[in-house]
Amino acid sequence: MAEAGTLAPAVVAWFARNARDLPWRRPDCTPWGVLVSEFMLQQTQVSRVVPAFEAWMRRWPTPAALAAEPASEAVRAWGGLGYPRRAMWLHRAAVEIVERHDGEVPADVDALLALRGIGPYTARAVAAFAFGLREPVVDTNTRRVIARAVRGHGEAGPPDARADLAAMADLLPHAASAAQSFNAGMMELGAVVCTARTPACDACPIASRCTWRAAGSPAYNGPRRRTQARFEGSDRQVRGIVMRELRAAHRPVTRDELAPAWADAAQLARAIDTLVADGLAAERADGLTLAE
């Protein structure tokens, strides 16, 4: 086991010199900006999020500004970031912030968890990065760094939220500002150095303290992550195509007009039906639109 006290200072120092300059890390970024960035980053790579984030914050600089518009505008502005339900959730969270918190993003983890679309990761990320609170923040990158450096495993294995939060809490520096840098630094380290496939151990600030490295970087033998269903030809792909058409059309679109977009008529109908059921699309007599 790497000693808890020795890991954090090296990560904090490395992060101070190597942190990427990202818009949501700038000092003028508001708690709302941090919240928006975390929603966008939940499933989407940094490079794709940056332009969408900048445009979003120009248009909706506060929760109240977003809450004042229909959810369909949020989904349209979400564009091709993927998982458009996140745009619905973010709009819903903005409404809840206006209703319950007088338009101010709450700092309390439990209050954040009660908002739509905010789970264990995002709640702590907002508390830590927007408000400087000393909370353990654990995403998949942090899990992998802990698995390797502390536990000596090549991969993180199946998620165990309690164990992960406890492990991160043990490593967390006492000072709030150092804790904030450590939280961000562990994620950054996992994202750019201690990557899943080909970790750059030569560039790693904690290579000398890494249990996995010390053991000769053994192959992982534990339980494997479940394999992901194929995307090509999936209902997910068809849903994405339908949503792209609805975003582009600023008027109702009939099912007949959507027919050329996908050859399998039954699958197309199923995709439309589930989008309507999920509240992402709305269907009236004159056709389909993004749900208000």
Next chain:
DNA sequence: CTCCCGTCCA
């Protein structure tokens, strides 16, 4: 082709 990886819900 494989990997990415947080939240919600059955």
Next chain:
DNA sequence: TGGACTGGAG
């Protein structure tokens, strides 16, 4: 507790 959800990068 594990499957569904988008679209892009390697």
